[in-house]
Amino acid sequence: MSSRRSSRGSISEEEINELISKLQSLLPNSRRRGSSQASTTKLLKETCNYIKSLHREVDDLSDRLSDLMATMDHNSPGAEIIRSILRS
Amino acid sequence: MAQCGGGDVSRHRKGHLDTVESLCQGLLDDVMLDDDKCRAMFGYLQEWQDLASMCYGSLGGEPPLAPEASNGSGSSGGGGSFRKRRPDDAKGESNSICKRQRGKQQQQQQPCHPDQMAAAVGKGRPERARPGAKKKAEVASPKDSPATSASTVTAGQKTDYIHVRARRGQATDSHSLAERVRRERISERMRYLQELVPGCNKVTGKAGMLDEIINYVQSLQKQVEFLSMKIAASNPVVNFNIVEDLFGRQLSQAACNPAALPAMALPMAQVEPSCLQMSPLQQMQTSAGSSGYGLEMVVSNQYSPPGGPMSVPAGASVEPCLNVNGAAGWDIGSHGLFSGFDAPFQSVQSDCLLDNLKMEM
Numbered sequence: 001m002s003s004r005r006s007s008r009g010s011i012s013e014e015e016i017n018e019l020i021s022k023l024q025s026l027l028p029n030s031r032r033r034g035s036s037q038a039s040t041t042k043l044l045k046e047t048c049n050y051i052k053s054l055h056r057e058v059d060d061l062s063d064r065l066s067d068l069m070a071t072m073d074h075n076s077p078g079a080e081i082i083r084s085i086l087r088s
Numbered sequence: 089m090a091q092c093g094g095g096d097v098s099r100h101r102k103g104h105l106d107t108v109e110s111l112c113q114g115l116l117d118d119v120m121l122d123d124d125k126c127r128a129m130f131g132y133l134q135e136w137q138d139l140a141s142m143c144y145g146s147l148g149g150e151p152p153l154a155p156e157a158s159n160g161s162g163s164s165g166g167g168g169s170f171r172k173r174r175p176d177d178a179k180g181e182s183n184s185i186c187k188r189q190r191g192k193q194q195q196q197q198q199p200c201h202p203d204q205m206a207a208a209v210g211k212g213r214p215e216r217a218r219p220g221a222k223k224k225a226e227v228a229s230p231k232d233s234p235a236t237s238a239s240t241v242t243a244g245q246k247t248d249y250i251h252v253r254a255r256r257g258q259a260t261d262s263h264s265l266a267e268r269v270r271r272e273r274i275s276e277r278m279r280y281l282q283e284l285v286p287g288c289n290k291v292t293g294k295a296g297m298l299d300e301i302i303n304y305v306q307s308l309q310k311q312v313e314f315l316s317m318k319i320a321a322s323n324p325v326v327n328f329n330i331v332e333d334l335f336g337r338q339l340s341q342a343a344c345n346p347a348a349l350p351a352m353a354l355p356m357a358q359v360e361p362s363c364l365q366m367s368p369l370q371q372m373q374t375s376a377g378s379s380g381y382g383l384e385m386v387v388s389n390q391y392s393p394p395g396g397p398m399s400v401p402a403g404a405s406v407e408p409c410l411n412v413n414g415a416a417g418w419d420i421g422s423h424g425l426f427s428g429f430d431a432p433f434q435s436v437q438s439d440c441l442l443d444n445l446k447m448e449m
Contacts, residue, residue, distance in 0.1 A: 044274065045277060051308065054309065065315060
C-alpha cells in the first residue's frame with residue numbers, strides 16, 4: 001500500500017518537475033540561469049510577473065494597433081493590404 | 089432567613105434561567121421555615137450554581153457579577169449569607185478564569201514552539217523570526233494580566249503563525265518545518281496563479297494546473313508575437329525586415345513543433361503573399377506620402393544625392409540589410425549610407441529603429 005503510494009507520488013513528482021522545468025524554459029529571464037534550478041517559489045513568482053507583463057504588452061499592442069487603424073487612410077492601397085492581413 | 093438570602097443571591101447569579109428561577113422561588117416559599125430543608129435546598133442551589141458556572145465557562149462569556157445580585161437580598165441576614173457565599177463565588181470565578189487562561193497559555197505555547205523552531209531554521213528569513221521575538225515578549229505579559237489581553241494576543245498569533253504551526257502528529261524538527269513553510273508558499277503562489285490564469289480553477293491537481301499555466305503563457309506569447317506582427321505589417325515598409333524576421337522565426341518554431349502552432353500557420357500563409365505583394369509596391373509607390381521612413385530615405389537618397397555615387401551603394405546595401413536579423417544591420421547600414429545627410433534625419437531614423445526594436449521585443 002505504502003510502496004504503491006510512494007511510487008505514484010514519485011511519478012507525479014517527476015511529472016511536476018518536468019512541467020516546472022518546461023515553465024522555466026518559457027520564462028524569459030530564467031533561461032540565462034540555466035541548469036541551476038531556482039526554487040519553485042521563485043519560479044512561480046516570476047511566472048506571475050511574466051503573465052502580468054504579457055497582459056500589459058497585449059493591451060499595449062492592441063491599443064497601438066487600433067490607433068494605427070484609426071489614423072490609417074482608408075482608401076490607400078497600403079490600407080487595403082493591411083486590412084486583408086488583419087482580416088486573416 | 090439567612091439561607092433564603094443565599095438562595096436569592098444564587099438566584100440572581102443565574103438570572104437568565106427563568107424557569108429554574110421560578111421553580112426555586114416556589115421551593116423557597118415552601119421550605120423557608122424548615123432549616124434542614126433549607127440547607128438541603130441550599131446545597132441543591134449550590135449544585136445548580138456550579139452547573140450554571142460550568143455553562144458560563146463553556147460558553148466563554150463573562151458570568152454576571154456577584155455585587156449585582158446583592159440588590160435582590162433586602163434582609164440583613166442576607167448580607168451575612170452573601171458574605172459567606174462570596175468567597176465561593178470568587179473562587180468559582182477565579183477558577184474559571186484560571187482555566188481559561190491556562191487554556192490560552194497552552195494555545196500560546198503551542199505556536200511558540202514552532203516559532204522558535206522556525207527562528208532556528210530560518211536564518212535567512214529574518215522577517216519570520218522578528219515577529220516571533222515580539223510575540224514571545226508579549227507571551228510573558230498575560231500571565232498576570234486579565235484574559236482580555238490574552239485573547240488579543242492569541243488573535244494576533246493566529247494570523248502570524250498559521251504557516252508554521254505544527255498540528256498534532258506533525259513533525260517539529262527544523263527540516264520538516266522548513267519544508268512545510270516552503271510547501272505553504274508554493275501553494276500560495278499556485279493559488280495566486282490560479283486567479284491569474286483563466287479556466288485554471290476547474291483543473292484539480294498541481295500537474296494539471298501547471299499544464300494550464302504553461303499553455304496560457306504560451307498562448308500569451310503567441311498573442312504578443314501575432315499582435316506585433318500585425319503592427320509590423322500595418323506599418324509595412326519600415327518593418328518589412330521585422331515581419332520577415334518574425335515570419336522566419338515562427339516558421340522555424342513551427343518546424344520544431346508543428347502541432348503546437350496550427351493557429352499561427354494560417355495567418356502566416358496569408359501574410360506571405362501580401363509581403364510578396366509589397367515588394368513591387370515598394371517600387372511603385374515611391375512618391376506616395378503615406379509610405380514609411382525607409383522608403384522615403386531611399387527615395388530622398390535617389391532624388392537628392394549629396395554625393396553623386398551615393399545612390400548606387402544605397403541600393404546595394406539596403407538589400408542585405410533586409411535579411412540581417414535585428415536592427416543592428418539597419419543601424420550600420422544607415423550610418424554607412426546616410427553619413428552625408430544632415431543630423432535630424434538620422435535621429436528620425438534612429439527613433440524609428442528604436443520603435444522597431446521595441447515592437448520586436
